[in-house]
Amino acid sequence: MRDPSPQGPAATRRLPGRLTAPPPGWTARADVVIIGSGIAGLTTALRLREHVDKVLVVTKDVLNAGSTQWAQGGIAAALSPEDTPEEHEVDTLVAGAGACDRDAVRVLVTEGPDAVRELIALGTKFDLDAAGELSLTREGGHHRDRIAHAGGDATGAEIQRALIAAVEAAPDIEVIQHALAVDLLLGDDDGVAGVTLHVIGEGVRDGVGAVICRAVVLASGGLGQVFSQTTNPAVSTGDGLAIALRAGATLRDLEFVQFHPTVMYLGPESRGQQPLISEAVRGEGAFLVDDDGDRFMTGVHPLADLAPRDVVAKSIMKRMIDTGRPHMWLDARHLGAEFWERRFPTILATARSHGVDPVTQLIPVAPACHYASGGVRTDLDGRTDLPGLYATGEVACSGVHGANRLASNSLLEGLVFSRRISKVLPGELGPWRDPAADRRTAGLVPGSVRRTLQEAMTSQAGVLRTAAGLGEAGAVIDKLAGVTADQVDQDSWETTNLVTISAALADAAALREETRGSHWRDDFPDRDDEHWAGHFDVAMTDGVTTVTFHPAPATDTDLPTTGVDG
Structure with a gap:
């Protein structure tokens, strides 16, 4: 096993071992606390309620504020008679660029169809064709029409609606909104004993409190706010990842x-959440062009404009660099007004609100942070290496995405692996643990440094990476980690989590000296299975992180040649 622990400043960098926070002013109890209210969290809650006395869902904003609500394209599964799980598996492995866990992918594609049917039975209204069957479409990296969608381009919103309705109809699921998870409480055996929360507007539960529980399920989403431009909502500040890392769990594949x-x-001045132009638009026939009108994806990949996302993002970036332009163009004018209004009403309205009419104009597009393929390392049933801690959805690294997630597999992963957690967790609930004294060193970075962090990560650890750039990002992180907040508030808690996750991401990216999937190293432009087939794991002990490489055979070497770049 390689052990490329960070050298230089990263080896001596000290991050907060826990967040500075007031002592809990109130206490509650629940068998299981679920952190997050997207497809992963609510699916877990609905299924666990049948087997556990008390389930508590906590969400940082309102129930529909997470990433699920914003999912446009749809959910992928082999639902057509012409399709098979085996074909879905191949497409997923190809997109993952040799870094998938093949067993996890097989679980995803074989259990996926039934999971989607269960979602339909719950009340989700997917779009139907003229015969009353599911209207299935195609997106980048798929060789079959297997994307189920709702409201044209409002799939996530419809799934979220159905799940929230089911949760609100279940009196035995308690929900606390406007609740930021601060840190895990651990027992003497380092297993989960509870979680501290900061709650706004819950009456007697205002401020910081503690929920004593027998297990915690992280379903808190991703880390998009690490970067200046992202498709993720404002709540995606890597909280679950940072909480798990500080408590002793392992993060995998963060690069x-x-x-x-x-x-x-x-x-150039736009920051935060940006409007996504779904891959489904290209699936319906839109194509990319440069300023001269050249379709530059032709000849790059057999699927051209529907190549896997890493291939398309790299091609756009290369053309932007070559031409000195800040964006490329998406041409969907030939789809026509009626088609746009029926198939993509949300995207159409959003684009028009920003002064672009896709019916008559080209859409300016550029890559932005979208999805974290890595996360808290889990097994096939969502268990982490911390007793009593489970993870599902984007916060987790189940192994299905590898180096690059296949389009529309994210909602499916949250659905499938949440169902698996709900099957095993009730039988694994241990005794109630008493929280042990927390000896981790407390700390807090001020919210005022967030923009500096985001700009450094975007410019040096974004789509295009080099050793020099990642070194610069690491230096900025080291400096920011040493800045102490003079007040305790949510902005500082979130920013501390962002600094923590940025450090882990930049360290892993600097050590992976190759280009693979969504990790593009301009100084190491080729995929290198001889040295880098495997995973980088990040662990933390009281604020000090270590990064370890775990070799594993590439999982796509027996697949047909498809022209995937890296």
């Missing part, structure tokens, strides 16, 4: 951050 190739470009 594999997917940048969606077609995000609407709003100008």
Whole structure:
């Protein structure tokens, strides 16, 4: 086993071992606490309620504020008679660029169809064709029409609606909104004893409190706010990842951050959540062009504009660099007004609100942070290496995405692996643990440094990476980690989590000296299975992180040649 622990400043960098916070002013109890209210969290809650006395869902904002609500394209599964799980498996492995866990992928594609049917039975209204069957479409990296969608381009919103309705109809599921998870409470055996929360507007539960529980399920989403431009909502500040890391769980594959190739470009000063132009638009026939009108994806990949996302994002970036332009263009004018209004009403309205009419104009697009393929390392049933801690959805690394997530597999992963957690967790609930004294060193970084962090990560650890750039990002992180907040508030808690996750991401990216999937090293432009087939794991002990490489055979070497780049 390689052991490329960080050298230089990263080896001596000290991050907060826990967040500075007031002592809990109130206490509650629940058998299981679920952190997050997207497809992963609510699916877990609905299934666990049948087997556990008390389930508590906590969400940082309102129930529909997470990433699921924003999912446009759809959910992928082999639901057509012409399709098979085996074909879905091949497409997933190819997109993952040799870094998938093949067993996890097989679980995803074989259990996926039934999971989607269960979602339909719950009340989700997917779009149907003229015969009353599911209307299935195609997106990048798929060789079959297997994407189920709702409301044209409002799939996530419809799934979220159905799940929230089911949760609200279940009196035995308690929900606390506007609740930021601060840190895990651990027992003497280092197993989960509870979680501290900061709650706004819950009456007697205002401020910081503690929920004593027998297990915690992290379903808190991704880390998009690490970067200046992202498709993720404002709540995606890597909280679950940082909480798990500080408590002793392992993070895996953090360097594999997917940048969606077609995000609407709003100008050089635009920050935060940006409008996503779904891959499904290209699936319906839109194509990319440069300023001269050249279709530059032709000849790059057999699927051209529907190549896997890493291939398209890299091609856009290369053309931007070669031409000195800040964006490329998406041409969907030939789809026509009626088609746009029926198939993509949300995208159409959003684009028009920013002064672009896709019916008559080209859409300016550039890559932006979209999805974290890595996360808290789990097994096939969502268990982490911390007793009593489970993870599902984007916060988790189940192994299905590898180095680059296949389009529309994210909602499916949250659905499938949440169902698996709900099957095993009730039988694994141990005794109630008493929280042990927390000897981790407390700390807090001020919220005022967030923009500096985001700009460094975007410019040096974004789509295009080099050793020099990652070194610069690491130096900025080291400096920011040493800045102490003079007040305790949510902005500082979130920013501390962002600094923590940025450090882990930049360290892993600097050590992976190759280009694979969504990890593009300009100084190491080739995929290198001889040295880098495997995973980088990040662990923390009281604020000091270590990165370890675990070799594993590439999982796509027996697949047909498809022309995938890296």
